[in-house]
Amino acid sequence: MDEILLKFNRVNPINKEESIEIRVENNTNKDLEYKFMLGYQGIWTTLKDFSEDTLYNWTAHEEGNYIIMIQGKQKESIKPFDFMCKGEIVVGDEVEKLIKNTYVSAEELTIGEKLIIEVETSKSPVLFRYWKNGERGWELIKDYGTDNKLIFTAVEAGKQEILVECKEPSSENSFDDYYSVKYKVIERGSIEIINFKCLTEDLLCDEELIFQVEASSPESSSVLYKFVKIDKEGKAICVQDYSSKTLVTFSEQEPGEYKILCLAKDIYSNKEYDDRALMVYNVKPYNPIIIKEFTTDLASPQISGTSILLRAFVEGGRKVLYRFKIDGNYGEDSGYIRNSTYLWKTNFQGEYKITLYVKDITYKGEYEASKTIEYYIDKKSSQVIKIMDVVLDKESDYLVGEPVNIKVMAEGGSSLKYSFIVYKDKKEIERVNYGNNNWVNFTPEKSGEYELEIRIKDKYSSKEYDTHNIVYFDVMDYLPGKVDYILLPAKEYHTVGDDIELETIAQNTDETLIKYVIKINGQLVEETEFVKNKKFKFSPKIPGKYTFEIYAKNVQCKEEFDTKKEFHIYINEAPPIIGTKIICDKKDFKAKEEITFKVECQGGKEVCYEFYLMNKGNWVRKQAYSRKSFFGFIPFSSGNYKILVLTRSYHKRIAYEDYDIMELKVTD
Template sequence: MKKLSCFILLIFFLLVGGSHTLANSNQMIIINKNTNQLAYYNQGKLEKTFKVATGRQNSYTPEGKFKIVNKIKNRPYYKQNIPGGHPSNPLGDRWLGINARGTYGTTYAIHGNNNPKSIGTYASAGCIRMYNDEIRWLFDRVAVNTPVIITTSKQSLHQIALANGYAFESKVNKLSVSKSSPQPTNASVSVSASVSSGSNTLYKFMVHDGKKWSTIRDFSSTNKVNWQPKSAGNYKLKVQVKNKNSKRKFEDERVLNYTVYQPAKANSLAVNKVSPQPSNTTINLTAQSNNNTNNQFKFSFFDGKKWVDIQKYSSNNKATWKPTKAGNYQVRVQVKNKHSKKSFDSERIINYTVFNEAKINTLSFNHATPQPINKDITITAQSNDNSNNRFRFLVFDGQKWVTIQDFSTKRTVSWKPAKAGAYQIKVQGKHRNSKKAFDHEKVMTYNVFHEATLSDISLNPVSPQPTDTNITITAQSNDNSNNHFKFLIFDGQKWVTIQDFSSKRSTSWKPLNAGDYQIKVQVKHKHSKKNFDHEQIISYTVYDPAKIVAFNMDRESPQFINNEIHFTVNSHDPSNHLYRFSIFDGSSWDVVQDYSPNNNYRWVPISEGTYTIKSEVKHKNSTHPFDDSEEIIFTIE
């Protein structure tokens, strides 16, 4: 009878106490026994995760895909006759029954507990325990027939949900285009979308032309579409996204604005004066396009080498051009819509010829005047139109004009003057179509000279000489009146200019230091562009006069006859000096040792008396009798 009563009570709770909320097709519960976590998914996203307790042994809590089949508040715990909702009831006060292992929500469930410390552990007989406040929150939201996935997995909750077909809600992250707005009509634009969340996302692309929305492509798994607008206008591009299993029209959408313009087209380019025209003529240019109001115009011309702007882009469809040089030109107008990112949308080009009479601009030489005789000189003419002009070259030698090259297309000629003189060089130019003898000419003067050469260098006095000697250096050349002279000295370390180029042919030099010098004379014609035309170098020796530093003897005066006395002379440069010794006996001088490198003398007096001993010294290059001398008075007893 007691068992029958329990059964009747269970049926009562199932039919009366249970909740029969219709299942939400986008709800799912996942329980991972590996981590003891419960995840609740709703409307395509994870709403909340909870800690749970599962079976004390792995087999206690069934694994598989189940459903919530009933919802019961305050279910009694029949084994111990504990009323529903009682604090000691191990089921808590909420029961979400699942149809596991052939049961129908009566054996296995997600429910509350009376032992909060067990949550997060393996503690139950097979059910899934939750904290009481958390099961109440879940109970109020989960619907009957909601899928329940119980597993033991190392995968994330998200991966488990995907593997079990949960339809995550798609959210648009970005709607982008391959070509930024604005773009011209017929431009191929790739429209692409990305989502920040969702799975199995479908994309729908639409465009609004200012009047209505049109579908570019209906929902598909491809997240991009090509769009090629045919008409100008301000458009709106839209993407809508949803999960492929979603029953909603869309889950999210994104819209961006996009401007499309009509590319400009140049219809005509007209001139007020037809080609050809002379240079410096003012020519008015006028362009017409498909939409002068929204288009901009740029005018330029091509001179055979490069394009030159006449008028940069502006709304003005007219420009003025005044060509200053002859040539076969191309005149161009380029047009583009004010929104265009291109350098131009369309262009129109016309040919235009401008001509000039010949004019000689320059007459130049590869070697500037003046130059020496027999120099190969290239004469070059430049004109206003070298390709269409003809040139003639003439030379006037002071008596007559001589043609060295008649009219031809050649702008250069070679000339090698054999005589010195002041010449006139003339070039005449004319256009190839000119009927004149010539259109224009230019004349220049050109001087030709003989290069300077040295014939002699004389020195007074001649080498060698002592320091502080005034030396005059004199040069002779082939044309003293037109040549300039430069004098330099090399002291063994560097060249020093003692007189720069001038018309003076002589200079004075007073060397202060001894040494072996080199004297250089450079000469050049007064018109010469060279550093010098010719040079000669001669050697010159300068020495320091010898000077006695000390005159010594090894015995002091007086001395006895037949005693040897040793005299020594010291000078500042003994290796280059010569020494002489003389003795005066009271009546005459007697040279006892003539000039030699020997700086000492040994004297053995044989007669008594008062003597004068003299030492003389001179440089080995000296032409003087002596450079310095010193005497000693000596008494012999």
């Protein structure tokens, strides 16, 4: 055992003027010096200062109860002492002890657990004082009072000791009796981040980026996560303070390489963090530009004098520029324009090469993608077939299983024939051969992107088609939830305590769910589940910048949400800690009614308080450390809630000194 032991050559009690041999035994395997001290009637006297001597002979000159304390210290140690042991010597008749029994809740604790010590005495009344053996020696926990019960939170790992001193109120001694409680504090189970990934497939500027973390932890632990973003200049920005949320979302305005740091910690940990993970991600200004289709409204060949519409269908880019270059007997060059179509008025017969060049407006090179088609202009006169219009019974919101009617209006030729071909993922899945009907009903059976090609030719034409057009459909399983407007109170100046009601105007109201998230100065303070109610009411309790994030999704949505809106409202200004206790003046808790908690504690200096709220198994920090000893919130739904308060002195550089938890049940 790594300790020093005290031994006497006589058994209590001894007689007055009788000598007793005091010996210390070293079981530490370290080179120590020893200091012998005597305690009598609350006064300590040094018998022998630090030396290598392990033996001291002492003679009692007065009857009474004496305490022998030996401190052991390594020669080069900067501490007052490294080891300590105590013993009692009774001279004359043994005096009745004040402390009859001492009850201790545990001999071994985990960081964050509470040690309970209760003292039973042989007399009454008795005063009690409590000390803790710390790095700087004995530190006072609680001065003399009538409380015979101590509740102390373990925040440091290792072997520790608490000293209980007691005396009668009329006693002039520093103490009349004492009892030492030794216990061991062990570290909490390790927290380890086992997975940290980005859920967003394309990392683009001004698009939402979603990161997710996964950690392994003991079953009894509640893990909190903090996310810090680091830009290319090394500037760090906290995007989520400690919370049990494992998902974090934000966007970047500038392209480049970034880093995101995730810190994970047990909610009762006394460390800044227990584990961390770093991810490097690269944000692109836009998706690569791809030319999906480059086509003309009229099939080659055509006669001289015909106006031909060149059409480009492009994916990617942010602000795309198009250039149409025509090489042949009479060349043309549109230069880079914002329009994806170009009208070519043919005037000369011959073979032509038409090239489409595409690039984003920010691209410095000549082009990012190109595609070329061959075209022939004939001098022979002919009646041109043209598609005048394509009419759809709906312009958007195409759903699986709902038919779409497409009707084409064309002119020219002697007798027109119409064909319709449906493609999905560039593969033909359905075809209507040439016939007299200029309309078709298209019913998609699966979600995804479809192409419907319309082909028209004259009855006597030998070509595959004389003109064609392509219509694109983005077919969904359901209509995404979409927020059109957020109705706010008419007043522009808001103060603390005002009732503020929001109303969400959403498309497809009955099928749309809404989630409300409130942040104060960037700190998450309230988050609802997805609900059908489109009205949300709250009363701000503190001033600051309130950020409201409104998420909408269809009831069938399998993703986190379909759409999001965000806006801001400014609300204007109208010794160690023990015995931390949350007090609430209510007994019955109702949904949408304010609940206020007040915290009382003993000890400490300039005490600061930090509050956490658990709802539906999710811990969220509601109030960072401040001097405010109270906390209030409004539960918007019934259920079981927990309030956790952490307390610490302002000058202490630790996570907390004490805490308390209150559970409450909110009913409708």
